[in-house]
Amino acid sequence: MTVSFTAELDAVARPWLKTLGKAGGTDARTAPLWLLADVPAAIAFAAGLALALDALPRGLAAAAPWLIVLALAAAARGLLAKRAAEVGAQAAAGVKAKARGDAVASVLGGALANGRATGGEALSAVVEGIEALDGHVARFTPARLASAVAPLLVIAAVAVATPVAAGILLATLVPFGLVMALAGGAAAEESRRQFLALERLSGLFLDRVRALPLVLAFQAEGAVTRDLALAADDLARRTIRVLRVAFLSSGALEFFAALSVALVAVYCGFNLLRLLPFPVPEQLDLKRAFFALALAPEVYVPLRRLAAAYHDRQAAEAAALTLAALPAPAPAPPAVIFAAPPPIRFQAVTVTYDPGETAVFEGFDLDVAPGEVVALLGPSGSGKTTLLNLLLGLAPLSGGEVSVGDQRLSHLGSIATSVAWAGQSPVVLPGTLADNLALAHPGATRDALEQTARAVGLADVLDGRGGLDARLDERGAGLSGGERRRLGLARAMLKPAPILLLDEPTADLDAASEQALLPILRQAAAGRTTLIATHSEAVAALADRVVRL
Template sequence: MTPDPSPDAPRPSPAEALAAFEAPARAALARAGALGIVAALLWPVQAYAVAASVHLWAVGTWNPVPGLWLVALFVTAGAARALLEARAGGIAHRAAEALMAAERERLIAAEAARVDRGTNSAAFAALLTQKLPLMVPYLVRYRPAFLRATVVPLTLVALTLPVSWAVALVLLVAIPLIPLFQALVGIAARDASAKQMDEIADLNGLLSERLSALPDLHLLDAGGRALSGFAVRAEALRRRTMAVLRVAFLSSTVLEFFSALGVALVAVYVGFNMLDWIGFGDWGQALTLAQGIFVLMLAPEVFQPLREVSAAWHDKATAEAVARDLAEVHADPGPRALGAGARAAPLPGPATLRVSGASVLRGAEKVPLPDMALSPGQAVALTGSSGTGKSSALLAIAGLVPVAAGRIEVAGRVLDDATADAWRARLAWVPQRVHVPDATLAEALDPRGTGADPAEALAAARAGAVVAGLPEGLATRLGENGAGVSGGEARRLMLARALLARPDVVLADEPTADLDAATAAAVRAALRRLAEGGALVIVATHDPVLVREMDRIVPMPGAARAA
């Protein structure tokens, strides 16, 4: 596995990022390019067959036997070209899809392991679903075309040299002009594509924010202003897209001009030479009809690989912009959850917790954690003003962020990548902002699928009436934001889930915040019930009533500094 780069490491250039991205598929793409080169070099065989056939017919020496052989040669070479091109395309597509799948899995795994990064989910979704697929045309079209462009034109020029050094000279002069101007246009293409990618990410982020704020926008009657702002950003994206298209059209125009000029000069030379109006460049003897047709058929094919590169030039500029975004994502690993995030057997031993000299990183800030040694059955309140690190402490205890210093021991073992998944199998988490999985309420209450009856747990959490009021009861799907229930009701449902799971450790983040008195009392009673049942209960709270009901109060070290 590629290690996460250091945040302080220098950022790679777009070209370097793209080269690193395509490295796993480079061998397969090279095979596809080699097959494409062989296919392109079969064209001179077909050109020879056509030139020889026309020559025999024109001078009146056509004979069925050699004529049929020439036809067979043309058809065979054409069939071989088609087969080779199909094979090359298949290899390139399979390599590209494999690379996309691997990168998609890497992105999702990395994002799933990150905690509290403040990542814009819409921007990440745009990168995963909209930007990443834009790498496929680069891999499938540009890379093979670029390999052909490095070999085929000069090889075809070499084949024209024995016929006419003048034709070879014209082609040699025309060929370098195309890459030169393409490079100049390519700088503008890369910059325009990068700006377009940024605009796509910004627009997706704006859309996500507006969708999540729809209820507030409706209450504030701000829908019109929101639409106006969205229209402005959409217009900005349209302008960025048109800028990219203008550069793409300019790139094609440059290529077509020079390729048409080169082919036209060859045609003029061949015609005048065959009429004896030009007597140089033919090695002392005027071109025959067969030789003239042969070089005329080769001349356009000299520029064809360059034409294909030009057509895919925008794909390269877009791929560099996407590779830049991918490199930035991978260069900013953020806090990573311990473990693999997989299901594991519960960590054996008593559910004890010991924190010694530990601290975690919150951005560039180091947040100290309180030293403590806790045992099963205790109810503990972490106290301190906002920003002192109470939520960070819960995340560290759950193994969702690594400690930057010191150590955390759980069940007598160091909490690390080897023990985190097994430790979390013994935990129940009650967040301040409830996230409901895409499942029925029955499945959400029993995520391990034990089949236990949730009635007692719902009653203990005073959530039975909540379920009874839902349209389909336990079969209701609430959605990730808990639509259909209030914040307090959702929190009681999560407490019922904890009661049903009979966890050894319960971590609750501000479990009574913003709740009415009756609901807060129900939540406090459910937490006490868990502690009385033998669970180690740790809450991060500002609620003085809840603090008084806990067995132990642990102030955050940052609370003293804040005071």
């Protein structure tokens, strides 16, 4: 099983990670260089320390220049470490953004194509799997490249002062590398099993939440709780196994690192005291011995950094096996822009979300003339929102055809650029009111934003919460349901689009507020091909034609 798993990593996960790493751009290429830049700073630090100690018997003035070098080297090391971390984080952000975009497009594209919800395991991979890439890109990859060169550079610097100590350090790198290889092989499979257990738990939880009404109806709460508890216990056991291997490998690595430094310290001490039991081709003085001793631990700093980030590699490779298996996202269709309000035609349209289920529409026909306002009036569940979603590509076309202008919608691709939309649940993003208003038209001026906000009835929000700079969180805290609808309507009014789609624009409003909003709706629909899904007879009265569903 281990051989098969290793082969799978070599064939799938590692090539996928290597290709994805290109999304890190310049930051991914320069991150190892910032770590390598620490080597000259470490050598300067050791040299300053050794020479300052050697000069101290002659007075503080003699040691002062070397103390300055020591302080500058220490400051440089701190700044270089900070910069390396920042560049690694920026590279990881670019890689995660690319991976998240591809994964979400793949998952949502498959869900829309199949007309059904995506499995919990796939969604779990998109969330936990993408985040597992962070440490691999930000820490492990730079550390791996730096660790291949940095120890040899430090040993070369030690060899200038004492070739024998350099030989000791070089010899101890061999068992250190063997321990890292053995630890990595032991932990890789455990890491993969842990990630699979996490996927199973996340998928099980999400799927049971989706089926919660059915669970309650059949009184299966106990069985579901038991299944979740077993999955959680399995994840806990596998996590402990990963930690156990990590702690054992860390202890072994620290042992060999400490042993090698101790050997150098013993050699340098006995050489200074002239007590070595065997002849050596060198006689050390204090500054050379102390320089070698100060640099000895630096040989293993890049390797320790690599060992600390090794679990990040294993987690990323485990996640990559799942993410790489997701189908490649379909290329985005070209955006279509209409210069004038186009006609819209529904011809024998059938919409069925799942095979075998009752169709929402079957053989539906409707012609909307250019610039005409059509109200879709009907009870909940009659399919008003489905018709609007069909134009936006959010509902499957199971039969018939939809034409916009003189072209079929299936050939056009996305017409979202030409559509202004106000839905039942407007999205609210963390930021200011101005940021949220400008989502539909980023080029709008602040004056236009404020005028539109006041026109749709958001004057209380503007006056009571600091104007356009009022802060909103992702939940839209402080906005009522009606104010959310007004926010969505303001966006639709701001966007200069020839097609307007309104989904229940006056829901959650009282009669007086609805009457106040009717002139705004009439103004928003002027000069656009408009479809309005509504329960309200008052809103329907604004339309040129009413279609009852």
